[in-house]
Amino acid sequence: MHNNLIYLTDGRGKVDASKLSDAEWAPLVVDNRDSVRRRLVKCAWCWDEDRVTHWMKTYSRNGGGRVVSHQPGESADHPYQALESxxxxxxxxxxxxxxxxxxxxxxxxxxxxxxxxxxxxxxxxxxxxxxxxxxxxxxxxxxxxxxxxxxxxxxxxxxxxxxxxxxxxxxxxxxxxxxxxxxxxxxxxxxxxxxxxxxxRRVLVWDCTSREGHRCPLGRYAGCGATHVDSQPSxxxxxxxxxxxxxGLVQPVWPLDRLGFWTTAKDYQIWVEHFGEGRRSNGSGAAGRWRHSERQGNGHSRRTAAKNHAAVVPWQRDDESQVLTDVLNGLINLERSAMEEFAKLADLRGEAYDAQWKAWRTAAGAFQAALTECATHGDVDMSRPELEQAVKRAVRHSETEG
The missing domain is CATH 3.40.1350 (Trna Endonuclease; Chain: A, domain 1)
Structure with a gap:
């Protein structure tokens, strides 16, 4: 039913017309037959949003469906909306x-x-x-x-x-x-x-051996020797x-999937490095979905491959303009500054903690604003989430080298 939220001026107030019993709906249709003159049923959506009064028609279809509609030419129908409990x-x-x-x-x-x-x-x-x-x-x-x-x-x-x-x-x-x-x-x-x-949930990473205490996803009793990633409730x-x-301290994994979940930003980075980033998963089962993407073509896990290959920022090509390179390097510096401000929170308490928290929030906000601006740059062919992950990987790689 569209236009289900209505105000009844007989004292009942705001109600959901789809939830009225048949004993309540039938007399309402009769009483509201001349809806504009009767002034019994008012559109709750138009009143709550715009403070505009529209007197609604109420009737039943031949098949038994209930209809609450605007007068011709007044307003378009509104989608169903549940009444707030x-x-x-x-x-x-x-x-x-x-x-x-x-x-x-x-x-x-x-x-x-x-x-x-x-x-x-x-x-x-x-x-x-x-x-x-x-x-x-x-x-x-x-x-x-x-x-x-x-x-x-x-x-x-x-x-x-x-x-x-x-x-x-x-x-x-x-x-x-x-x-x-x-x-x-x-x-x-x-x-x-x-x-x-x-x-x-929290993300688990382990090398699959018999000593680790985790069951091998491939069913090997002594372990397969690969690096696996899984999650468990937290x-x-x-x-x-x-x-x-x-x-941004907690982020969603596969937000458009029934088995999606939220996790910390650190665990989210681990998950994305192994499985990639996407709004929906592939495959039918949890183990099947995760296992097929865990290994790359050369047989190594993504975590092992990352250790064996130098991390390069995908946008840094020889034909890029110096202006764009400077902008992207600025993103890396902003993210590094935000991480440094966040690290200072570890041993602080009271007013010192509150002051440092505001400093970190300011630094994080500056990075996010610059990231949004850079993602709209004509020379950047990555989405905003992909660009953010690339910048954070570059920061972590530079810290490892340092």
Whole structure:
């Protein structure tokens, strides 16, 4: 049903027309027969967004479907939108409160320029993080994958889906955080810790021998001697996730895949070096997906190949202009400065920590802004994520050589 969110002026307030019982819907259709004169059903979307009153027509199709529509020429139909529950609002309030306290800009019900892409809370730090809380099952044609794809296309750096239902998490088909269930008073209590139970993992790297204690993905009892990468569940609180994600300290792996997950920026780098970067995985099973990309054509793992070959920055070619080279070298220097500022946080406490945190945030923001500008340069044939990974690999390589 389109236009499902309506205001009823008889005292019931904002309701979801698709959730009304047949005993409630039938008299509503009769009472609202002359909708403009009756003034009983008002479009909640138009009122909430623009403070414009549109009196809606309500009727039933022959097949039994419910219809809530605008008067001819007033406005286009709106896509289905779930009614915000008290818990949903409490979660969004908490995310906004934690994000603002950390120094981020928070925008509620933020919409992109296309008018169709909405974020429950948009957190703006070094990255644009779209936070989406899901309490009810997804509607066909308006699922998490479609909404995530549109959000990423609308220049959101990442979409953080969150639910407290294992059923919704399993059916989302995107990388989704699952937390323990909490009531509204618990969600509103800043001292109550909401733990992420699924969707956040740490990356493991091991040389496959019988001494390492890991089972060989190829089924060899004594190990195959290759370097393998896998992940296992890890712990983080929702508040810590919100503090770290807009700063790029945690990042999503395969955000458009059901088996996608979030991990630390360090583990994300390890994962990308072994499997490459992409929004969806290939293959049918977890072991099959990871194993086929773990080895290169020469039989070495990517980690071993990286040790055997000098790391070169892919854009540095002889025919490039000196101006572009200077810009890219500047990116490397900005990332190195941000890493140095972050390293200074290790032994600090109190006001000194807060001051250094702001210094690191400033340095990280400068790098991200320069990265966005450079990615639009006509001579750069890489996407922004690819360019970012190349710069960070160059920084790590220079530190290893030093």
């Amino acid at each position: 008290d818990e949903h609002k409490a979660y969004c309030d908490r995310v906004e409160r934690v994000g603002v306290a950390e120094g981020y800009t928070a925008q509620r019900e933020s919409r992109a320029d296309d008018g169709r892409t909405r974020s429950d809370v948009l957190l703006v730090g070094a990255r644009y993080l779209s936070y989406e809380m899901q309490h009810s099952p997804f509607k066909p044609g308006y699922g998490a994958r479609e909404r995530t794809r549109r959000s990423l296309a609308a220049k959101r750096d990442a979409v953080a889906w969150h639910t407290d239902s294992s059923v919704i998490a399993d059916g989302a088909r995107v990388a989704m955080l699952r937390s323990n269930q909490a009531r509204r008073p618990q969600i509103e209590n800043p001292r109550y810790e909401i733990r992420i139970l699924g969707g956040y 712990a983080i609180s929702l508040d810590d996730f919100i503090r770290q994600a807009p700063a």
